[in-house]
Amino acid sequence: MNRIYSHIYKLLAVLSIVTVLHSCSLFGAIDSPEDKENISFTVSEWISTKGAITTESTIEDFGLYGYLFSAPWDPFNKPDFICNEKVTRSSGWATQYLYPNDGRYLRFYAYSPYGCTGLTLPDATSSGAIRIKYTVPESVENQKDLMVSISDDILGRGATGKINMTFHHALTAVRFTTGPEIKEGLVKSIKVKGVYNAGTLVYGETPTTKSTWYLDETKGDFTLQDLNKAVDAGVENVSITNQDQYFMLLPQVLPSGATLEIVFFDGTKDHTLTTPIEGQTWPQGEIVTYKISTTSI
Numbered sequence: 001m002n003r004i005y006s007h008i009y010k011l012l013a014v015l016s017i018v019t020v021l022h023s024c025s026l027f028g029a030i031d032s033p034e035d036k037e038n039i040s041f042t043v044s045e046w047i048s049t050k051g052a053i054t055t056e057s058t059i060e061d062f063g064l065y066g067y068l069f070s071a072p073w074d075p076f077n078k079p080d081f082i083c084n085e086k087v088t089r090s091s092g093w094a095t096q097y098l099y100p101n102d103g104r105y106l107r108f109y110a111y112s113p114y115g116c117t118g119l120t121l122p123d124a125t126s127s128g129a130i131r132i133k134y135t136v137p138e139s140v141e142n143q144k145d146l147m148v149s150i151s152d153d154i155l156g157r158g159a160t161g162k163i164n165m166t167f168h169h170a171l172t173a174v175r176f177t178t179g180p181e182i183k184e185g186l187v188k189s190i191k192v193k194g195v196y197n198a199g200t201l202v203y204g205e206t207p208t209t210k211s212t213w214y215l216d217e218t219k220g221d222f223t224l225q226d227l228n229k230a231v232d233a234g235v236e237n238v239s240i241t242n243q244d245q246y247f248m249l250l251p252q253v254l255p256s257g258a259t260l261e262i263v264f265f266d267g268t269k270d271h272t273l274t275t276p277i278e279g280q281t282w283p284q285g286e287i288v289t290y291k292i293s294t295t296s297i
Contacts, residue, residue, distance in 0.1 A: 037160055037161075038094055038096065038098055039099060039106075040092065040094035040162050041095075041163050042162045043093060043164075044165070044167070045167050053243050053248070060088065060089050060090075060113065061088045061089065062086075062087055062111060062112035063086060063111050063114045063115070064108060064109075065109040065110070066082030066083075067081060067108075068080075068100060070104050070105070071105050073105075073107070075128045075129075077128065078127055080125075082095070082108075099160075104156050106154045106156055106159075107154070108165065109149070109150050111147065112146075112147045112167060120133035120134070130203050133199070133201075134200075136198070136220065136222070138220065138221075138222060140222060143222075144248060146171050146248070147167040147169055148167065148203060148211050149166055150203050150204060151207065152207060168210055170201055171285075172250070172251045172283065174192065175239070175241045175245075175246050175289050175290070176190055176239075176240040176290050177239050178292060179291035179293035180234070181234070181294065182235065182236070182293055184231065184233040185266045186228055186231070186264070186265040187231060187262060188264065189263045190223070190224045190241070190260070190262050192221065193221045193259045194255065195219060195250075195255065196216065196217075196250055197249075198216040198250075199250055201213055201214075210284060213250060213252075215250060215252060224241065229241075236291070254277050254279060257276075258277050259275065260290065261273070262274075264297070271294075273297075
């Protein structure tokens with residue numbers, strides 16, 4: 001589990017327009033014999049590559065949905081056993097709920113971080129597998145590394161031990177570095193314009209299946225203001241955005257009109273540099289890196 005996100009590199013010769021692709025339980029805790037255990041969890045992260053914003057060691061909490069059902073799984077089941085319960089690292093990933101002492105099964109869905117800005121979550125009356133709606137916050141500082149997880153189905157009778165929740169990165173991280181033909185100056189701001197900004201995420205069917213996004217037609221702009229990152233001439237692969245400045249955006253094929261806009265100060269005046277990015281793919285759970293060069297100044 002030491003690989004986080006995979007990387008995609010895109011080289012921007014800005015303005016010369018060259019882009020190279022390189023809780024609400026209805027039932028509460030179940031009555032069980034005294035020797036039954038509280039339901040608790042371990043947390044892991046699905047394989048990706050180096051550079052993650054969030055890893056299994058830095059997840060602090062998650063929202064939990066729990067289904068209690070008789071096999072086989074029914075698509076009309078509801079999360080009326082556990083509904084958006086906050087589970088925390090500080091609690092040892094433990095809950096107040098006990099394993100049922102009967103022949104029913106449990107299935108759990110989770111998302112992290114708990115209460116993530118932009119999420120619209122289902123309630124205990126919602127049927128079927130969890131679907132969450134998400135609108136990307138305009139402010140980069142409010143954009144979180146949204147992660148989701150689903151458990152195996154677990155027979156309640158005789159169940160012991162911790163349940164592993166393997167989290168997948170649901171979004172695409174977008175970062176910026178210097179390209180080979182960068183001039184000395186100051187990167188003052190970066191704007192990602194005209195990209196899809198809302199959609200519905202449907203969880204995968206198994207712990208190793210990625211979730212699927214169904215995007216709305218709405219688009220938005222996202223700006224990292226007051227960046228003021230000093231860069232040296234000709235020095236490549238220097239990070240312009242730190243990890244807490246990554247754009248965390250929806251996976252998508254970028255629509256017509258999508259552009260990047262960078263304000264660059266060359267020591268004399270500001271230059272607004274733009275390049276189109278429409279048609280490019282932002283894969284789920286990966287980091288897309290744009291390299292900025294200033295050949296047109």
